[in-house]
Amino acid sequence: MLYFLASRTLQGIVVVFAVLVLTFFLQKASPASPFNSDKNLPEEQRARFEAYYGYNLPVHEQLWRVIKSYATFDPPDCMKKPGRGVGEVIMQAFPVSLAIAIPSLLIALALGVPLGAIAALKPHTLEDRTATFLATLGVCLPSFVLGPLVATFVGLKLGWFNVAGWMDPSDWVLPACTLGFIYSGYVARLTRGGLRETLVQDFVRTARAKGVSERGVVFRHALKLACLPVINFLGPAMAGLVSGSFVIETVFQIPGLGQHFVSSAFEGDHNLAMGITLFFAILVVVFNVFVDLIQAAVNPRIGLKT
Amino acid sequence: MTSTTTKTWLIRLAVLVFLVGGAYAFHLWRTSRPPRIEQATREKRLLLGNGSEVSTLDPQLATGQPEHMIFHAIFEGLVAPGVDDPDANAPGVASHWETKDYIHWTFHLRPEAKWSDGTPLTSHDFVWSYERMLNPGLIAQYASMLFPLKNAEAYNKGELKDFSQVGVKAKDDHTLELELVGPMSYVLGMMKHYAWFPVPRHVIEKFGSKTDRDSRWTRAGNMVGNGPFRLKEWRFTHSVTVDRNPHYWDAATVKLNELVFLPIKSDTTEERAFRDRQLHVTMTVPLPKIPDYKKMGGDVFFSDPALIVYFYRINTTLPALKDKRVRRALALAVDRDSLIKNVLRGDQKPAVGLTPYPKSMGYDGPQALKYDVAEAKRLLAEAGYPDGKDFPRFDILINTSEGHRTIAEAIQEMWKKNLGIPVGIHNQDWQVYLESQRTMKYSVCRAGWVADYPDPFTFLSIWKTGDGNNETGWSNATYDELLRKSTLEGDPATRMGYLKEAETILMDELPVVPIYWYVHSYLRAPEVKNWKPSVIEHRCYKAVDLESR
Numbered sequence A: 001m002l003y004f005l006a007s008r009t010l011q012g013i014v015v016v017f018a019v020l021v022l023t024f025f026l027q028k029a030s031p032a033s034p035f036n037s038d039k040n041l042p043e044e045q046r047a048r049f050e051a052y053y054g055y056n057l058p059v060h061e062q063l064w065r066v067i068k069s070y071a072t073f074d075p076p077d078c079m080k081k082p083g084r085g086v087g088e089v090i091m092q093a094f095p096v097s098l099a100i101a102i103p104s105l106l107i108a109l110a111l112g113v114p115l116g117a118i119a120a121l122k123p124h125t126l127e128d129r130t131a132t133f134l135a136t137l138g139v140c141l142p143s144f145v146l147g148p149l150v151a152t153f154v155g156l157k158l159g160w161f162n163v164a165g166w167m168d169p170s171d172w173v174l175p176a177c178t179l180g181f182i183y184s185g186y187v188a189r190l191t192r193g194g195l196r197e198t199l200v201q202d203f204v205r206t207a208r209a210k211g212v213s214e215r216g217v218v219f220r221h222a223l224k225l226a227c228l229p230v231i232n233f234l235g236p237a238m239a240g241l242v243s244g245s246f247v248i249e250t251v252f253q254i255p256g257l258g259q260h261f262v263s264s265a266f267e268g269d270h271n272l273a274m275g276i277t278l279f280f281a282i283l284v285v286v287f288n289v290f291v292d293l294i295q296a297a298v299n300p301r302i303g304l305k306t
Numbered sequence B: 001m002t003s004t005t006t007k008t009w010l011i012r013l014a015v016l017v018f019l020v021g022g023a024y025a026f027h028l029w030r031t032s033r034p035p036r037i038e039q040a041t042r043e044k045r046l047l048l049g050n051g052s053e054v055s056t057l058d059p060q061l062a063t064g065q066p067e068h069m070i071f072h073a074i075f076e077g078l079v080a081p082g083v084d085d086p087d088a089n090a091p092g093v094a095s096h097w098e099t100k101d102y103i104h105w106t107f108h109l110r111p112e113a114k115w116s117d118g119t120p121l122t123s124h125d126f127v128w129s130y131e132r133m134l135n136p137g138l139i140a141q142y143a144s145m146l147f148p149l150k151n152a153e154a155y156n157k158g159e160l161k162d163f164s165q166v167g168v169k170a171k172d173d174h175t176l177e178l179e180l181v182g183p184m185s186y187v188l189g190m191m192k193h194y195a196w197f198p199v200p201r202h203v204i205e206k207f208g209s210k211t212d213r214d215s216r217w218t219r220a221g222n223m224v225g226n227g228p229f230r231l232k233e234w235r236f237t238h239s240v241t242v243d244r245n246p247h248y249w250d251a252a253t254v255k256l257n258e259l260v261f262l263p264i265k266s267d268t269t270e271e272r273a274f275r276d277r278q279l280h281v282t283m284t285v286p287l288p289k290i291p292d293y294k295k296m297g298g299d300v301f302f303s304d305p306a307l308i309v310y311f312y313r314i315n316t317t318l319p320a321l322k323d324k325r326v327r328r329a330l331a332l333a334v335d336r337d338s339l340i341k342n343v344l345r346g347d348q349k350p351a352v353g354l355t356p357y358p359k360s361m362g363y364d365g366p367q368a369l370k371y372d373v374a375e376a377k378r379l380l381a382e383a384g385y386p387d388g389k390d391f392p393r394f395d396i397l398i399n400t401s402e403g404h405r406t407i408a409e410a411i412q413e414m415w416k417k418n419l420g421i422p423v424g425i426h427n428q429d430w431q432v433y434l435e436s437q438r439t440m441k442y443s444v445c446r447a448g449w450v451a452d453y454p455d456p457f458t459f460l461s462i463w464k465t466g467d468g469n470n471e472t473g474w475s476n477a478t479y480d481e482l483l484r485k486s487t488l489e490g491d492p493a494t495r496m497g498y499l500k501e502a503e504t505i506l507m508d509e510l511p512v513v514p515i516y517w518y519v520h521s522y523l524r525a526p527e528v529k530n531w532k533p534s535v536i537e538h539r540c541y542k543a544v545d546l547e548s549r
Helices: A002-029 A043-052 A059-071 A086-121 A126-140 A143-157 A169-199 A202-209 A214-226 A228-242 A246-252 A257-267 A270-298 B003-031 B036-042 B065-074 B123-134 B152-156 B201-207 B267-275 B287-296 B324-332 B336-344 B373-382 B402-419 B430-438 B457-463 B477-488 B492-509
Strands: B045-049 B079-081 B089-091 B094-099 B104-109 B168-172 B175-179 B229-235 B239-244 B258-262 B301-314 B394-399 B423-428 B444-450 B512-523
Touching: A002 A059, A002 A270, A086 A126, A086 A169, A086 A214, A086 A228, A086 A257, A086 A270, A126 A169, A143 A169, A143 A246, A143 B267, A169 A214, A169 A228, A169 A246, A202 A214, A214 A228, A228 A270, A246 A257, A246 B267, A257 A270, A257 B430, B036 B045, B045 B267, B065 B229, B065 B239, B065 B258, B089 B094, B123 B152, B123 B168, B123 B175, B123 B201, B229 B258, B287 B301, B324 B373, B324 B402, B324 B492, B324 B512, B336 B402, B336 B512, B373 B402, B394 B402, B394 B430, B402 B423, B402 B444, B423 B430, B430 B444, B444 B512, B457 B477, B457 B492, B477 B492
Parallel strands: B045 B258, B394 B423, B394 B444
Antiparallel strands: B079 B089, B094 B104, B104 B175, B168 B175, B229 B239, B239 B258, B301 B444, B301 B512
């Protein structure tokens, strides 16, 4: 176990470092500049800005500055938001994104797993078609369509929740339900596929032959194994949810990470974009380790592969 | 029916009744919540949509509209928006002022003026603030707003090291003397821009150096201002809240207890929030919703004049577009009235010149443009392209936005139909678009210009030879000379004459095709009282009140 964790930590550091270097060179190659704005800067002012942010240094020195700042846990300030540290922005938005992400994932699982199981257990029936239709709807409905629909009908027409804002304790409900429904589509499809594949395996046939009830076959034997693809999906899904959804945050006016992610790219704020990208990379690495641990616990045959 | 079946059905019925009852109770519970603005109105807390997140709350580093809206609450300049007319030049920190030649100005500061922490505000604060703003080390993008001060430009460019040579002096604690580069009657209007506001030296120096761009002095708890309100809370991308400043010289006039600025980027989200009664005032209204609100009538939709122009830049260095007859043909072939009526559907005005709403500034612009297809065709033929024959295909460059695309498609159609010119539309992301415009890698490019102060000079000065915002390659010596003369002219009427002459040249040469003049469309709840329109969106928040309906 310790060896597994040490090895994955080392691999994670390499991955995050690779992401940092790649992002740095992509930013350099991009036409987006932090010094562009509606009103053009006079040339001498542009030069002063470039000197202030070290853009006049050789590229390898700029890269070294970035590496050093993150290696020493001292991320720089945002370029387009003077006086605001990158770490500070992430730490203020992260809890909000987390407050949406956790219920979203729970809703996705609560809806997706039973829906997928029903579809798998009654293939080619009305139940299967209905469940598959709902799952497809979740996958295909873009958040910029579903979000405003939910806001208008549940928020505005029924008046159950506020249509926008992050003021009341219940303000997480509509965005989490929207995201949860979207993700439940993926979960349902993975569950259906996994369960159908598992139900035709030898050990299931053996269990049935031994007289285990159908409920026991499904819940005690098959579902555990069938959920492996779902567990696999949870890592990147959780990382994606925690790093925020720009569309959902815009539709429901949520001060999460997604808005910063998009606006940093849009405004050419290379410092903030780098910080959030690295944060996302770390999340993916961490959640993937968790997924591996859960998979090993569910199916000991998989074990802790490094 | 057996007793078991009856029991089963009774249980099912009970579950159903429980579920329906529960849903109904939930519905009653959730819908009985009072709308957010009702409680806010009672508490005299104004909830405002404020576009996007502010980049900074340091008035010397800010450049945008969202910041502008907040600065009028937490800062005040020598001159302030009027209670009855925000576009009027009312006394602010200065109770009165005098000038004989519009070059030398003396401002008399109120002895009772204080910072929000109770520290007295003196004329030395203004001198220090202007020194900080102009200091090359701060890299303040709006430093040029202070260039009317004698030697300010040279100091900002680093050509002059001694700040005492710049035209700002504190004669005593309450007398500030300004010396300008020329006679500028309109400088009072400029002084309501946040670049001219004082900043608290005693706080800034506590959190860093004078030229520190990354200082934390603007955080709630640290920040000190001198406006009717002071910063209470700033949560990134969530809200900026300000409350009453007890040390404000005119605190008795202030009616509201708090203002909450919400950075709502999406106009549809903002409009939904307004309908849900979560906002008192929106920043904007989605274009497709405007006809509905107009049809509805009532007292929530407003459409105020604004000093903003939407136009197309033309790259005059390209062979086909070098000919002013071609540019004139392009300008005359645009049916602005139809565009506004059928595409924009707001109350925008057709731009018959570049400078919007001339009369409100005491300026009567040339009004040179009209829709004249016959004349456009004649000019194009004269330039060697009868019915658009052999005219090289070019693209209209736009940044990603449904609105810009719709306008470009309408104009594309007009140029095709009226002139026979084949035109494409090239869409680029914001940053790429800015870079293409800056490096002039375009043929025709959409643009907009917002006035920083209420004077035609703000619209005309950017077309001077070599101005960083010209970006058309156009240059005209007579135009440059007229603008220069306008900066030296003391008589306002003669000065406006020079500017009109300059704009007439601009509208004859047409390196830009003006399309329309903006209006500021927004929604405002009837609870909001004394909210006055302003062409430049100056707000006199101390006059605004909230009353329950």
